[in-house]
Amino acid sequence: MKTQEIKQLIKIRYGKCAEAGKATMTCCGASEAGTNSSFAAEHGLYSTAELSSVPEISRGLSRGCGNPTGFAGLQPGEVVVDFGCGAGIDVILAARKVTPGGKVIGVDFAPQMIERAQQAVSEAGLLDSVEFVVADLEQVTVPDGNADVVTSNCVINLCPDKGAVYSEIFRILKPGGRVAISDIVYEEKIDPRVRAHFEKTWSGCVGGSIDEESYFKVLDNAGFTEIEVVARHLLRETELEEMACCPGPEFAPGPDEADLQVVQGKVASIKFTATKPTINS
Ligand SMILES: C[S@@+](CC[C@H](N)C(=O)[O-])C[C@H]1O[C@@H](n2cnc3c(N)ncnc32)[C@H](O)[C@@H]1O
Known part of the structure; x- marks a missing residue:
């Protein structure tokens, strides 16, 4: 499949899921949380308290694989951009951490x-501190050097051109800004024939995944x-199975x-996490 076809397929599938608007599967970020908030924090997952603090619609449509705002070290006043925000679970959790004075921009x-x-x-009463942008992550309409933090939860594995997405994240971050990201990777190189089979189901979060070493090379x-x-x-x-x-x-x-x-396995x-160096570093 060509890049544009893959992206179109992903957009249609997630769009239909949003229209259906109900909890048809759990996500790894939520299903692992259990009741123990220190376990959840240690494993980069949502705690039960966090999950119960977001509106049902965001929880039901949550399709993440972690809890980026749990390890982003967000502070009041910061500007956060959430790449591939879906139904907004991390936007809401981030907005609560950066107010007063901060702002969250969700992009999908x-x-x-x-x-x-x-x-x-709106249900969470956070309209004053949140904005949304409908855009492809390779070209978000956020000005250069605007964000303190970029979060993303189980999204960049889906993007055919991961280099273009990480260049865009780098562009919109302030010098010294940081990313806090959950994503899916292969732990080792996989037989290209098997990878090709998974690519046929690209919208699943394994179809576009790459091995961890190659992934971090993209960031580098x-x-x-x-x-x-x-x-x-x-x-x-x-x-x-669910992720796929x-x-x-x-x-x-x-x-x-x-x-x-x-x-x-x-x-x-x-x-x-990773950092955009300051000009002098
Ligand atoms: C697996 S879901 C995760 C959603 C959300 N981060 C969460 O944790 O629930 C992936 C989301 O990324 C969006 N997405 C995938 N590729 C994208 C792209 N190239 N540009 C913008 N959004 C994209 C999809 O529309 C979908 O909402």
Whole structure:
């Protein structure tokens, strides 16, 4: 498939999921949380308290693999841009941390997701500190050097040109700004034939994934430094199945059982931070 076709397919599938608007699957970020908030924090996941503090619509449509705002070190007054915000779960959690004085901009190319996110932000009473932009992550309409932090939760694995997305993140960050990201990677190089099979179901969060070493090379090439993995979780069988047909089996076909077996134990959700160097560093 060509890049534009892949992106169109992803936009349609996530758009339909947003229209359906209900909880058809759980996400790794939520399902692992349990009741223990220190466990959740240590593993870069949502705590039960965080989950119960966001409107139902954002929770039900949450399709993340971690909890970026839990390890971003957000401070009041900061400007945060959430890449691929979906129905707004991390936008809402971030907005609570950066107010007063701060702002969160949620970006997604599926307008139906943005509508859901707007609805949730309104319910949460956070309209004054949140903005949304409908845009492709390779070209967001946010000015240069504007953001203190960019968050993203289980999105960049879906992007065919990860270099273009990380260049865009680098552009909009202030010097000294940082990223806090959860994403899906292969823990080792995978047989290209098996990868090609997964690519057929691209909207699932395994189809566009690459191996961790190549992933961090992309960040390095974009200019990021101080790349630090804060947590890593190897996907269990059920999590891998869910991830592979994200946003849900009714919207995206799952891969073959045989292919899933080959990558079992080799797909991880990683949570990491990285920094845009200051001009003098
Ligand atoms: C797996 S969902 C994660 C959503 C959200 N971050 C969460 O944790 O619930 C991926 C989201 O990224 C969006 N997305 C994927 N590729 C994109 C792109 N190239 N530009 C903008 N949005 C994109 C999809 O529309 C979808 O809402």
